[in-house]
Amino acid sequence: MEAAITAAAAAAADYLRMAAADRVLVRAAAAALALAEAFCGQRLIExxxxxxxxxxxxxxxxxxxxxxxxxxxxxxxxxxxxxxxxxxxxxxxxxxxxxxxGLAADWATVPAPIAQGVVLLAAHLFEHRDGRGEPPAAVAALWRPYRRLRLATAVQR
Structure with a gap:
């Protein structure tokens, strides 16, 4: 998972036109990946x-x-x-x-819409470190097709 966080942070740094990802952006990328997994209801990286x-x-x-x-x-x-x-x-x-x-073996094989949503959210978290500003609505739109919902906690098979 660490390699995926590093790769996501590098992609967010590219998006922000930064030379390299700093510690704050790496933490933002880790948070964005965790939020993507929570929203989608599935593990993204195997x-x-x-x-x-x-x-x-x-x-x-x-x-x-x-x-x-x-x-x-x-x-x-x-x-x-x-x-x-x-x-x-x-x-x-x-x-x-x-x-x-996990949905993908590594960051490179994460479906493009999920990866783009992670990059957008990581960039947003980096730019709005003060906690102000709503996350881009495009993030949920990109992730929604990959969302898995469980209707009950007790499942009979």
Whole structure:
């Protein structure tokens, strides 16, 4: 994730016509990436997650999406990733499941509208360090097609 933050900060520096990103712009880029993930409801950059699961005959939903791969360190675990990138686990014993989730492998493969929204928001946060001014409306418009919403916390499969 650090490499993606650095790359996003460099893209924001280019947008702002700066020679290089300073610490403030790097923090703004990190915040913009985190806000993009929160708004879109999915992880943008692929990374590893560990999630505890309880022994149950029911399928359990993994917290992060889109899931790329699931690793079950113990026997008796059924795994599934549906076509929407939602991960499911059914465990015969309580334990921890490791998995990778993320829309893109790195900053270079993040869809262009999401990346542009991150750059715009990072530039806005940098330029409005005093907290004044509304974020550009274009940011939400760029991210909206990639937004995933969950309608309920308890999901039956």
């Amino acid at each position: 990374r590893r997650f560990d999630q505890p699961v309880v022994a149950s005959p029911d399928w359990q939903l993994l917290d992060e999406a889109p899931v790329r791969a699931i690793v079950a360190p113990v026997d008796g675990v059924a795994l599934d990733i549906d076509r929407g990138g939602i991960g499911w686990v059914r465990a015969a014993a309580t334990g921890t499941v490791s998995y990778t989730a």
